[in-house]
Amino acid sequence: MVTACVNRIGAEQMCLLLQSPLFAPFLHVKEMAASLWKNLFQITKERILQQRRAPLYNVAHGYEEELIKKKLQQFAGGSISLSKEDNGVRLLTLNNPKLMNAFTGTMMVELQERVTELENWKDGKGLIIYGAGNTFCSGSDLNAVKAISNSQDGMNMCMFMQSTLTRLMRLPLITVALVQGKAFGGGAELTTACDFRLMTPGSEIRFVHKHMGLVPGWGGAARLVRIVGSGAALRLLSGATRVDPERALHLGLSEETLSSSDETRALEEARVWLSQYTEGPASVIQAMKKVVAAGRELPLEAALRTEKDIFGTVWGGPANLQALARRPKHK
Numbered sequence: 001m002v003t004a005c006v007n008r009i010g011a012e013q014m015c016l017l018l019q020s021p022l023f024a025p026f027l028h029v030k031e032m033a034a035s036l037w038k039n040l041f042q043i044t045k046e047r048i049l050q051q052r053r054a055p056l057y058n059v060a061h062g063y064e065e066e067l068i069k070k071k072l073q074q075f076a077g078g079s080i081s082l083s084k085e086d087n088g089v090r091l092l093t094l095n096n097p098k099l100m101n102a103f104t105g106t107m108m109v110e111l112q113e114r115v116t117e118l119e120n121w122k123d124g125k126g127l128i129i130y131g132a133g134n135t136f137c138s139g140s141d142l143n144a145v146k147a148i149s150n151s152q153d154g155m156n157m158c159m160f161m162q163s164t165l166t167r168l169m170r171l172p173l174i175t176v177a178l179v180q181g182k183a184f185g186g187g188a189e190l191t192t193a194c195d196f197r198l199m200t201p202g203s204e205i206r207f208v209h210k211h212m213g214l215v216p217g218w219g220g221a222a223r224l225v226r227i228v229g230s231g232a233a234l235r236l237l238s239g240a241t242r243v244d245p246e247r248a249l250h251l252g253l254s255e256e257t258l259s260s261s262d263e264t265r266a267l268e269e270a271r272v273w274l275s276q277y278t279e280g281p282a283s284v285i286q287a288m289k290k291v292v293a294a295g296r297e298l299p300l301e302a303a304l305r306t307e308k309d310i311f312g313t314v315w316g317g318p319a320n321l322q323a324l325a326r327r328p329k330h331k
Contacts, residue, residue, distance in 0.1 A: 056159070056162055056163045056166055057159045057162075057163060061159065062152075062155070062156075063156070063160075067156075068157070068159075068160050069109050069112075069160070071105070071156065072105030072106070072108050072109050072144075072157070072160070073105055073106055073109055074147075075104050075141065075144035075147060075148075076104060076106045077099070077104040077107070077141065078094070078095055078096025078099070078101070078102075078103075078104050078106070078107045078141075079096070079106075079107065079110060080092065080093070080094060080107055080110040080113075081095055082114045082117060085128075087125070087275065087278065088124055088125035088278060088282050088285075089124075089125060089127065089128065089271065089274060090118070090121070090124065090126075090127050091127075091128050091130070091267075092114055092118075092127060092130075093129075093130060093131070093132055094129070094130070094131040094132065094136070094137050095132045096132075096141075097131075097132050097133030099138065099141055100133075100135050100137070100138035100181070100182060100184075101132065101137040101138065101187070102137065102138045102140060102141040102142070102187075103137070103139065103140050103141060104144055105141075108157070108160065108161060108164070111164055111168075112160075112163075112164045112167075115164055115167050115168050115171070118168075118171050118173065119167065119171065121173075122282075123282045124172070124173050124282060124286070125174065125278040125282050125285040125286070126173055126174045126175070126176070126277070126278040126285075127171065127173045127174070128175075128176050128178055128267070128270050128274060129175065129176070129177050129178065129194060130178035130180065130266075130270075131180065131181070131187075134180050134181055134261070134263050135180055135181025135182050136177070136179045136180055136181055136182060136183040136187050136190075136191070137184070137186065137190055138182055138184045138185065138187055139186035139187050139188075139208070140186050154217070157217070158217040158218070161217070161218040161219075162217075162218055165189070165218055165219050166193075168194075169193045169223070170293055171289070172286035172287075172289045172290050173285075173286070173289060174195055174274065174278055174285065175193075175194040175196070176195065176196045176197070176198055176270060176273070176274050177190065177191040177194040177197045177198070178198050178200075178266060178267065178270045179191060179199045179200065179203045179204075179205060179254070180200045180203050180261060180263065180266060181200075181202075181203055182203070182204055183203070183204070183205045183206070184206050184208050185206075185207070185208050185209060185212070186218055186220075188205050188206060188207045188208075188220060189216050189218040189219065189220025189223075190220075192219075192220050192223035192227060193223060196255045197253060197254045197255060198256055198257075198258055198269075198270050198273060199245040199248055199254045199256075199257050199258065200245075200257070200258050200266050201257065201259075201260075201261045202261055203244075203261070204242050204243060205248060205254075206240065206241065206242050206243060207220065207224070207236055207237050207240060207241075208240050209237070209240070210238065210239075210240045215237070216237070221233065221237060224236065224237070226296070227252065227253060228251045228252055228253055232251050236251075245257040255273075256273060258273075280319075281318070281319040283313075283314060283317060283318070283319055284319050287310050287314050290306075290310050291306070291307045291310050291311075294306040294307060294310070295307070
């Protein structure tokens with residue numbers, strides 16, 4: 001009977017109903033409510049996670065991921081590291097400073113692996129992405145680009161990186177790109193897959209694809225339109241325009257210009273900036289990111305239904321009950 005009731009009502013009513021006198025004869029109400037909430041939370045979480053990981057492309061599109069990864073791994077160099085910070089924040093570092101942190105094939109594969117790790121991080125709240133050696137990323141390693149210059153290999157890399165950066169964008173974490181030095185080409189595209197961008201003095205973001213006879217291929221154009229609007233995006237892309245910190249603030253491409261370009265100090269400033277949005281339980285921070293992602297990507301009705309499902313995972317949850325127990329006063 002309890003299961004049938006849960007199937008008929010919304011998750012947001014479940015905990016209230018379970019605490020009503022109707023359920024008193026059955027079991028210990030509190031234990032039953034906690035158990036059902038936990039089961040519902042897990043089911044909803046798994047469904048949302050599956051949606052977030054759903055691939056953009058499949059075999060019907062000519063996308064054979066394992067074969068693509070095998071090809072990319074032929075072009076070695078650099079690395080992508082992931083370190084754990086305090087308070088539910090991690091640091092993802094692009095390590096290829098000799099080439100201004102340009103992406104080699106192995107780095108593309110490692111980025112996907114790091115994103116998978118972050119998708120499975122249950123207690124995460126935030127992520128800072130930055131490049132080693134006081135620069136962000138200059139795009140793709142030209143040696144790899146020349147070696148896979150045929151159309152099919154190019155399309156495969158495009159689909160692989162679009163899929164990886166879409167998963168990065170959908171992470172239930174608040175993500176920040178710390179732009180030091182240059183973020184060119186694919187590096188500029190990577191910044192658009194983050195929720196926010198912070199820039200240091202003297203840094204720049206530049207979509208230089210036109211000079212290579214290309215358009216963005218990692219999803220950067222579509223995301224840029226959503227960040228700055230179609231007119232500004234067209235100007236930045238067609239003009240291969242240099243975007244310094246001041247212009248980035250004006251366009252809404254950057255949130256803030258940090259005071260220092262020193263790597264250590266800039267990272268500390270980025271941590272402090274991010275901390276204002278990651279304070280609180282991980283379950284609530286993750287839920288906030290999920291509802292925003294749904295609102296950004298889905299049609300209104302689908303976004304509302306997703307918001308309802310996510311609401312059901314926190315209503316009556318530990319953070320909600322603790323907040324109610326504190327009986328905060330309205331101000």
